[in-house]
Amino acid sequence: MAAVNSGETQSKQRIPRDAVRKAVISLLKWKKKQMSDQKNPISGDVDDFIYLLLTLKKIPHKDFTTSPKKIPLLHSLHTSPESSPSCLIIDDRPKPNSQKLTFEYADKKIKSLGIPITRIIKLSKLKSDYRSFESKMELFNSFDVFLADRRINEMLPKILGKVFYNKKKKIPVPVELRRDGDWKEEIEKGFCSSLLWLSNGTCSVVKVGKFGAMEVEEIVDNVVAAAGGVVEVVPKKWVGLKSFHLKFFDSLALPIYQKGVKHESKT
Incomplete structure (x- = not known):
């Protein structure tokens, strides 16, 4: 069982599940109605994700905004790893006092462990074969999930460019x-x-x-877990946080936590 961090423990205390559940149910009803009212939906333009919107008391220092932070969830946003095409970017740069990570080694390890990765791309190949906007778009559209070696995380915005990072929809984890x-x-x-x-x-x-793709309680679980994960990485943690809201990209934002406002939980 995964360890529970202090942020998640406090999020359970500060953000009642019934408040989160009500917000989630309201948003899902709104989305369902919107989808039924839309006569000619364009699938490629539909954003089906629910977002946790956080508001800080102050603008964060630039040191906090240079790279994304991984926030653990209890339930995957994808139907399953097996049904979601995925791409793993490996760091094949020569390393002092250690063996270079080759495609052959990574491919063999992935297959031996039964990990459902669709394709492995070396950093060197990413830099050489995906320079044009068109090639980056083709890569972007080929996979649902992108994962990347942590050691090259800060290099990827420059290599993958605005195709991946402007809308922040498929940033490699x-x-x-x-x-x-x-x-x-x-x-x-x-x-x-x-x-x-x-x-x-x-x-x-x-x-x-x-x-x-998810049940109500699964989303509620994720909201509580994500709130805890967020608090662990933002400046001053709970002290620096002003509020949490839930929303779809094009919906109203529903409050689930506001600094100084107490909620009574029924569950």
Whole structure:
């Protein structure tokens, strides 16, 4: 069983599940009505994710906004790793005093552990073969999930560019890929995580649920867990946090936590 961090414990105390559940149910009803009213939906333009919107008291220092933070969830946002095409980007740069991580080694390890990765791409190949906007778009559209070696995390915005990072929809999730590490556990955690990229303002969002793919209680679980994970990585933790809201990309934001406002929980 995974250890529960202090942020998640406090989020359970500060954010009542019944308040989260009411907000989730309201949003799902709104989304269902919107989908039924839309006569000619364009599937590629539909954003089915529920977002946890956090508002900080102050604009975060730039040190907090340079790279995304991995937020653990209890339930994956994807139907299953097996049914979601995935791409793993490995760091094949020569390393002092250690063996270079080759495609052959990574491919053999992935297959021997039964990890459902669709394709492995070396960092060197990513840099050489995906320079044009068109090639990056093709890569972006080929997979639902992208995972990448944690050691190259800060290099990827420059390499993948605005195709991946402007709308922040498929930013690669960082995973620890040491030769002697537990790749299976790391990649499973990657599939069951969301990314928080703190903005240059006070408001940021992190995905916590998906319409049509998750049950209400699964989304509620994710909201509580994500709130705890967020608090652990934002400046000053709970002290620096002003509020939490839930929303779809194009919906109203429903409050589930506001600083100084007490909620009475029934569950």
